[in-house]
Amino acid sequence: MRITEFMTDTTFRRQVREARGEMVKFNEQIATGKRVRKGSDDSVAFTSGKLFEDLIRRNEQFQRNADNGLFQARTVQDSLSRMEDLLSTMKARAIEAGNDTKSADERESLANQFESMRDELLNISSTKYNGLHVFSGTASDAPPFERDAGAAGGVATLSTDRPLKVMVGDASVINTTITGVELRDTRAGDMFEIIQNTIDALRANDGPQIRDSIENLDETVNHVVGLSTRIANNINRLEYTNQRLGDNIIDQKGEVSRLVDADIIDSMLNFKNAQTSYDAILSSQSRMMQTSLLDYLR
Template identity: 35%
Template sequence: MRISTQTLFQQNVNSLNRQQGAFLEIGQQIASGKRVSKPSDDPQAASRAVGVDQAKAVTQQYMDARVSARNALAQSESVLNSASDGITRAKTLLLQASSDVLSDVDRNSVASELKGLYESLLGQANSTDGNGRYLFGGYRDDAPPFAKDAGGAVQYEGDSRNREQQIDAARKMPVTDTGADIFQSVHASAGLLAKADGGNAGNVTYDSPLTTDLSDPAYGQQHRIVFSDDGAGGFDYEIFDAGGASVQTGAYSEGMRLEVAGMAVDLEGTPVAGDELTLGRATEMEPDLFRTLENAIAVLEEPANTPAEKAARRNTLNTGLRELDNAQDNILTVRASVGARLNELDVVDSVAGNRMINYEQTLSDLVDLDYVEAAADYSLRQVGLMAAQKAFVDIQGVSLFDQL
């Protein structure tokens, strides 16, 4: 077969170009450390790598979300810890104020410190997360959840739903608790509570209610005790259930124990017609930490000179102590829940960390370069290129004119 000189030169040039291209490609792979730097290098591996990269990005987004969730929960836990300490101090002050040896001036001093605790707790209830969002307002996190009304009483104005955040593909976690659940609620296990109407004119006082029959179907429901004049110098009582129906009547005598719906309360003192007491489970008595402190402050600021005023003060302080106990138990329960969620974030982070390691290993297997194999291939390509160059030089020197 006759091969022209032009064809011979063209074939050698093409061979040199191929060898140089292959040599350049392996050099670029060694420089970048990547076996697959563009889809044409390995279409199947490049396609799988795209999917793994997307999975990594999603996992990273959830990791960032967990950082935000952890910050919110950690700040909530810190606020709840401070609130619990504040309630402990308030309980100590109420116990001091209950002593008969304190003067009205002393009780005014106690009231002043209680006011400071009250404002401190209000500030904690309106805490923000550092980004201007209120922690305990639910999804209404752009305004303080607690505000004072025209009468100076604190009202909750936040949302009733806990703010949630997606922390993993299959887990949406509450990252905050509403102020109503923290400061205006008690745990379901809270016991019985008795309250006296602030307008009572008599001096009836009561001890902590007792449970006598948990199996009573009406146990824990609110029951209202109303005193009336019996027309003979004494007093009667009548007990109404939550629906307003009369369930029990009788003659009142000082030191008696009233029992109704599996509940009992011991009474002392003399009522006045129209005086009332309310008995029931604490969960049914509209719990409110701020109202408890407001009532205690108000009764301590006013001097108690008459038996009725002293009875009102004693009843308010006793009830306040029970309500503070319930409020603190509730805050500790919420705090425990926050701690459990923080622990869960640690577990999810650990799982996600292992997942990210697996993704990195998979990506490395798909696109990273095997340097041992690449070094051998580099040497082989170098030899091939040198051989092609040598062959071209030798063929270039062959000419018919050399034989003439």
Template identity: 25%
Template sequence: MRVTHNMMISTFLTDYYNNLERLQKGQNMLSSGKKFTRPSDDPVAVATSLRIKTDMARNDAYTKNADDAKSWLEITDSALSQLGDLLQRTRELAVEGANGTLTQSDMEKIAQEIMQLKAQMVQVGNTQYNGRYIFAGFKTDTAPFSETANSYSGDDNFIEFEVGPGGNKMAVNVPGSRLFDVVGGTSRLLQMMDDLKSALENGDHQAVSSMIADIDKQLENVLSVRAEVGAKSNRIDLIQNRLQNDNYNFTALLSKNEDADMAEVITNLKMDENVYRASLAAGARIIQPSLIDFLR
């Protein structure tokens, strides 16, 4: 095959641009710190990064839900603590009111405090988190209790947060129907407070004494609900730790897949630079004046 001068120059230019492209790619890796800057650089690595980033985005969503669930449970536990304190105070007043030596005036004073305790219980029942009533079931935009009526305006549904893959969900709310012992739409807890007030105002020491057992029952119910909330809060702590570890692992995998080895990049870049300089030197020898130039 006859080798022409144009063929030599064409071959040189092809090799020259290939060397220049490798040099530019190495410089891009050095400046960006990444193994690739576009999908064509490494399609397989790009696909892997996209999968990892998708998992990270999903993990971030689970983390946000877990944080929201934790806050909800903390607000719920605080409300349950207040309700427990109110019932404990109610019991103390009932024990005091059962004392037959109290005057009618004393009994009425206790009755007035009982009504204040009931009003505060209603406030606890209407506790809100982020603009939502936490004891109203799905009806989070409606106050479940009122001071003038002992009825329950919420429902018995549970609000679930997805906190992990595979449909890992957790119910974070406590329906007010359970907490306030709602039967037939009426809160027996609030009704008990009204009955206790009436017994005190009537000076019925025996009736007041008999209601202490009812107070203990309501107090036991609140403590049981609070124990469940505490268990869920502990579980959320474990979930948050796992999600944090998953996020760390995803970040490490993404870095391993995308980040370039700087020592290797610098070594290869130096080699590519030497090859590029050699190609320039070779080109200077190839592109010499031809025979025609000497015949002119």
């Protein structure tokens, strides 16, 4: 008799403990929205969820890199567009000055305009984004050029020949800037030397030399247009990569949710069932205790 009562009591306590555990589990799912919070809940889902979460963090960093690269590359593109306008104006002024009806004074005035436009070109080349000079390559803490009478065209290069890059994937790196080295190196020669030669021809009132400079100035325009096209292509790549990363992150977050999130409706139903089972166990034990008491009184 004692053994039977002991076994009954042990079974009752185990059933109560299990029922309470189920109620706590489903109540936590309802409160947190998570079905899996630790490895013991579901080891496979927990491990897979952690792997996806790590992948999401990496892709979010790649996406931040792409965002930063886009702003940087668009800054370069805007600056190149302004340079193209200046160089096109220089070419137009050279065509105007090449006319033999121009006087020496008029050509001198145009030479002054060229110098002003060259200064503006240097000013644009010192453009910064987020504190970095975008035409200085990896030496981005300083401007790409400085005035130096002994250098080609009176302008010395401080830029490196390595553009800034952003990493947007495990094996994907995209250039976001143009270096000062690339900027001044045209097929017709050094950009600033071409400009200085035109200024010298204007001051010398040398019509043939001015006319010869027109083709070189035209090449500087084409050169900057080519650089702008290259940056535009990289901007397109960054935009595509950014969108792809965003789509991947959404899909990966959906997979994490599928693995570890709780279905709240199911959790509420399961909690109700666990509560019903708990109440039934208590009710059954109560009836058994009443029956045992009556037997004892008899």
